[in-house]
Amino acid sequence: MDRNFPDTLSALRREKNISQRQAAAELGISQALLSHYENGAREPGLNFVCRACDYYGVTADYMLCRSNDPGGENVGIAKAFIGQIRTVLDRAESVLDQFNGEE
Numbered sequence: 001m002d003r004n005f006p007d008t009l010s011a012l013r014r015e016k017n018i019s020q021r022q023a024a025a026e027l028g029i030s031q032a033l034l035s036h037y038e039n040g041a042r043e044p045g046l047n048f049v050c051r052a053c054d055y056y057g058v059t060a061d062y063m064l065c066r067s068n069d070p071g072g073e074n075v076g077i078a079k080a081f082i083g084q085i086r087t088v089l090d091r092a093e094s095v096l097d098q099f100n101g102e103e
Contacts, residue, residue, distance in 0.1 A: 003065050006040040012056040012063075013038070027051055 003011075013023045024034040028051065036042040044052075053063050061067035 004040070005043075005063065005065060006038050008063060008065060009052060010038040012052075012058065016056070023055075027055055 024031040058070040062070045
């Protein structure tokens, strides 16, 4: 892969169109520390990586440049499963409405 952690972290922030100061505040670190992470001067710990993944809505594999898929394969599977659950719930609600209407 052609990208690295600092570039990915910086690109995700720019995609959100927010300043380092705002991102740092929302991630619970100083702006100076975020700057160090984004320019590669320092490497973050696991807790920060997890917070950043949650904040930017990407997988750790994407953040750590192990994948080019920000959402990961499991996200698509999860969305399909949720769609199936919604279909079942809609059908159950329809049956319940019919049952309640027949009384």
